[in-house]
Amino acid sequence: MPLLYPLLLSSALFGIGLYGVLARRNAVLVLVGVELMLNAVTLQLVAYDAWFAETLHTGQVLTLFVIALAAAEIGLGLAIVLAMFRGTGTIDVDATAEHEAQT
Amino acid sequence: MNLPEVVFLVMSAVAIASAVLAVGSRHLVHSALWLVVTLGAVAGCFVLMTAELLAWVQVLVYVGAVVVLVVFALMLTRSPTGARSAEVTANRPVAAVLGLLAAVGLGATVVAGFSGERITGARPGTAESIGDALFNHWVLGFEVLSVVLLAALIAAIVLSRSGSER
Numbered sequence: 118m119p120l121l122y123p124l125l126l127s128s129a130l131f132g133i134g135l136y137g138v139l140a141r142r143n144a145v146l147v148l149v150g151v152e153l154m155l156n157a158v159t160l161q162l163v164a165y166d167a168w169f170a171e172t173l174h175t176g177q178v179l180t181l182f183v184i185a186l187a188a189a190e191i192g193l194g195l196a197i198v199l200a201m202f203r204g205t206g207t208i209d210v211d212a213t214a215e216h217e218a219q220t
Numbered sequence: 221m222n223l224p225e226v227v228f229l230v231m232s233a234v235a236i237a238s239a240v241l242a243v244g245s246r247h248l249v250h251s252a253l254w255l256v257v258t259l260g261a262v263a264g265c266f267v268l269m270t271a272e273l274l275a276w277v278q279v280l281v282y283v284g285a286v287v288v289l290v291v292f293a294l295m296l297t298r299s300p301t302g303a304r305s306a307e308v309t310a311n312r313p314v315a316a317v318l319g320l321l322a323a324v325g326l327g328a329t330v331v332a333g334f335s336g337e338r339i340t341g342a343r344p345g346t347a348e349s350i351g352d353a354l355f356n357h358w359v360l361g362f363e364v365l366s367v368v369l370l371a372a373l374i375a376a377i378v379l380s381r382s383g384s385e386r
Contacts, residue, residue, distance in 0.1 A: 188286060
């Protein structure tokens with residue numbers, strides 16, 4: 118399989134995730150965009166590992182670490198979003214920015 | 221073009237289409253469910269790149285845990301779940317341009333650097349080989365990561381406590 122297939126798929130997923138992070142108003146969906154970007158990174162790591170084929174399996178082990186860190190990140194991120202909802206009554210990032218600006 | 225390449229291209233098309241729907245859908249819950257399709261298609265790509273252990277980890281951790289957390293958060297924050305509930309910000313055109321620039325830039329870089337290279341699958345990432353590498357050579361990173369996970373767990377509990385107790 119050409120190495121370019123997974124790398125180009127990863128580039129497309131990263132761009133889509135970046136759009137999601139910048140364009141969404143709901144804070145939970147911003148986190149969904151972050152997850153898409155992290156998946157682009159893991160796809161790239163796995164592709165390089167399968168291409169390089171060394172005994173340490175650096176790319177795949179790092180992918181395991183990234184997946185574990187992504188799980189920690191989404192847990193913390195959602196806890197912060199819930200705290201934000203309790204504090205301001207909304208998880209709209211634009212409304213929260215205006216709220217911060219007024220106070 | 222052999223069968224794995226065709227299956228990989230189909231999986232890629234599914235992943236990209238469902239990712240576009242996940243960031244563009246008007247329904248909040250639909251966005252979370254399209255994310256499941258994207259992550260499942262990426263897991264299929266992992267299998268085709270001989271990373272079978274990572275494909276199962278992806279299904280277990282992402283599809284099993286992360287998406288459930290996202291759906292729970294959507295329910296707990298009482299987000300409006302009807303049509304046109306997932307409004308986008310006013311800077312949507314800028315976001316689209318930046319996302320397109322990032323994708324084109326990354327794509328041009330990998331085309332310039334890796335065109336012509338092929339994945340042979342000489343060392344498949346089975347559970348045995350990954351476990352061997354992880355526990356013989358990557359033990360320190362593994363242990364540090366477990367401490368990071370514990371810290372994140374405690375931080376999430378502290379953040380989630382209701383404010384009246386503090």
